[in-house]
């Protein structure tokens with residue numbers, strides 16, 4: 001019997017690529033997002049390649065819509081064996097434009113969107129005493145990052161939520177996998193950037209982790225480890241390192257001829273960069289640690 005996987009956030013990006021990879025390995029997929037025409041194109045592509053798929057347009061921040069969508073799938077296509085929630089995303093923000101509503105938007109999309117899907121599929125899985133929940137979080141969950149603190153906070157909430165649920169669900173026959181990718185490279189046509197993992201590579205790694213039913217999967221490893229180490233450092237030092245990494249990134253953006261708006265926002269950000277003498281006071285500041293997030297960092301493909 002074919003596994004039925006509900007892939008949420010499948011109209012573009014990582015979710016679309018994961019849906020294609022799962023179908024290539026024999027799953028049937030129900031692809032969910034708001035943009036119906038993109039979902040229909042994806043279903044056509046899957047069917048043309050001999051796979052089985054169905055599209056459902058739905059806004060996952062609305063629990064009513066999600067519950068109706070899941071009921072429809074289970075009554076016509078059979079039980080949902082696996083939920084892969086890729087729904088989410090973030091925006092670059094500035095401290096001058098801070099809005100509580102932005103925090104709410106990030107939580108609604110990145111946390112509540114997945115929680116609504118979980119609520120809808122969970123009763124069936126608990127009844128059958130089997131299932132698999134996959135939540136796509138981010139390495140940005142490891143610590144609060146400047147320029148997108150709302151996104152970091154939302155992904156941290158998502159990872160922590162599923163970490164907490166994992167133990168109870170395991171004893172009821174349901175596995176949980178939390179995936180935390182680093183930077184992804186959307187379009188295959190875009191310039192190659194060593195820091196960014198191409199989408200097809202990311203999807204292949206994630207599907208492998210799904211098949212192995214891993215509890216967590218973070219990649220690329222060098223970035224996951226760097227952020228984990230950063231988390232263990234004293235906050236003053238960790239903040240200083242993040243500021244220096246950002247300074248380097250801003251300089252690179254400026255050298256590459258950024259738009260006036262980006263350059264102006266970056267000038268504001270530079271005010272928060274520590275002075276060299278502030279950094280020199282720290283015994284652990286070494287080139288190796290400061291290389292986090294630079295173009296010269298290794299990009300490992302497993």
Ligand SMILES: NC(=O)c1ccc[n+]([C@@H]2O[C@H](COP(=O)([O-])OP(=O)(O)OC[C@H]3O[C@@H](n4cnc5c(N)ncnc54)[C@H](OP(=O)(O)O)[C@@H]3O)[C@@H](O)[C@H]2O)c1
Nearest residue numbers: 009010011012013014033034035059060087088089138184
């Ligand atoms: N890109 C990266 O560098 C990166 C890095 C780490 C983690 N991630 C995470 O990976 C996941 C996918 O990212 P991506 O870059 O592939 O993003 P993306 O291309 O923007 O895809 C997001 C998907 O979510 C869907 N979606 C958004 N709001 C929705 C809603 N209210 N209801 C239903 N569907 C909704 C979108 O479709 P519609 O607009 O059609 O609804 C789209 O299919 C996200 O959780 C993101 O946080 C991304």
